[in-house]
Amino acid sequence: MGFIDPKTDFGFKRIFASPNSRPILKSLLNALIYDGQLRIQDLEILDPYQQPEIPDFKLSILDVKAQLDDGSTVIIEMQVAKVEAFMQRILYNTTKAYASQLGRGKYYWDLRPVIAVTITDFILFDDPEVDQSLPISRFSILNEETHALCTSQLRWIFVELPKFGKDLVDLEGLVDRWLFFLQRAGELQQAPPELTSDHDLQSALDIANESQLSPAELRFFEAELDRLRVMQGQIFSARDEGLAEGLAEGLAEGRAEGLAAGRAEGITLGAKQRELEIARELLKTLDPETVSRVTGLSIEQVQDLAQADDP
Template identity: 30%
Template sequence: MAQFINPFSDWGFKHIFGREISKDLLICFLNDLFAGEFVIKSLAFGNKEQIGLSKDSREVIFDIYCTTDEGKEIIVEMQNRGQEHFIDRALYYTSRVIVNQGIKGEWDYDIRPVYTICFMNFVDPLLPLGKLRTDMILADKDNGKMVSDKIRMVYLMLPFFEKTETECENDFERWIFVLKNMNTFERMPFLAKNAVFKKLAEISDLRTLSKKDMDKYEDSIRIMRDAYATYKYAIKTGLEDGRKQGLEEGMAQGMEKGMEKGKAEAERQKNIEFAKLMLSDGDSTEKIQRYTGLTAEEINEIAQSLH
């Protein structure tokens, strides 16, 4: 029986990565994600609610929002179900954080880098199919050279990660394997590989949750399941409507095609009868072809039937 938190629930994801007590888990994951590029030594959680540009603007609420010791601002989102314009949504989130860096008065537009990391438990057809990780940057279209490091979006499509526990080659792959399958584990893997997974096991063990936290977790799971049920119902309803519409259209098209076919057959029979009369009058095959549109083979068959 599974004994770990489902990280795809809103509360579960924030419980693992969005608290001071588990901050080192987030630092470790980010360092494994950007291995070889930079190292985060510390980070500070920021206000997850980004105030709108005007009083009437809507607030943007992130799953996790933090700033690293180097000044990079990082957004981390967990999206369990696909939605229309998801790529644009992530761009909007990232852009809002950049815009909110603006300073009134004299300012030279020296902005801090903003990274958005999206865990996606679904496949978005706009991203490369079959690819777990897609990094989007501002780059020259022709040579691919980066022109600015101030904005970057990392999309992790978890359905495309198919490695088993023994096939994981580095800590980043181990993280992805654990997060994708954690709610099915009876034991946490990789405990001997990296101490961070031991802490992850302690943080996410359902048996260690307080009554209050367990209630919050169960509410989060219920919301997630309700959303999934709504999603499935929408698909089912859409399919049924599509089948009904397709059936009605099919019947209409069938009737139309049947009428066209019947009309064509009636015209053909009329031409056959006309050809019989012309043959009886001794008209040539060429002449009958011109008046009826029948082929020479068809006219010869009609002639043989008359004999």
């Protein structure tokens, strides 16, 4: 038996949002947000994880959400595949979490900071001017000329796991240990001392140990892994089909303009049509929010599909 992969929704929620996960999540956020400094003394998990009784994929998968001891809200998301409008969705979720604080009887001065922590299993920033060796990027709202901080109310932290290339023997400090855990825990067959020397990482490995799963939970986890592989394959296939259709249309025109236009239109229309087909199929077993997250379609588009297909 090994360990469940924290890059899966099941694994991430079980490890970081279970009833005993508060110290573990606090340690992870100190590493990712504050570069290992112990700035967060306490937090409250706002959406505690509850495992469904059967693996029917009807569980509405939400980001792990926590409130820090200074009143700040942190939303944490793990994303294994890059989808369309990914950055727009991150910005929407952050600003939505910020605006949702202002309920009846609340005032602007009641608004507390929101920090969005996004962990990706793909390269998000591939600009050659950006240091590709840094797996963690932290952003705030700054003055474009002077880079002076405008406000600390909104912050974004992006963790690109493929940019982390250290092995166990090279780990230095809390940040490295958590990055290794997120990236490689699913490959481990036993708990390494380089991680277990830290109490919180030892606790995370204990929760992630597959031997601690019930038969139903293990079936759910294995089914999710299979589902992720299938969905990722469908998305890649849709993009390839769109490219092929675009090339065929452009070549048929026999002109350079037709080729360029065919490529652009074919890629867009072919991929879009295929994504809609995939979304229709996934709606048979998944909720609209999860389908939106996987395919990159907006939640409104997915809901329209669900309503249109509803007999």
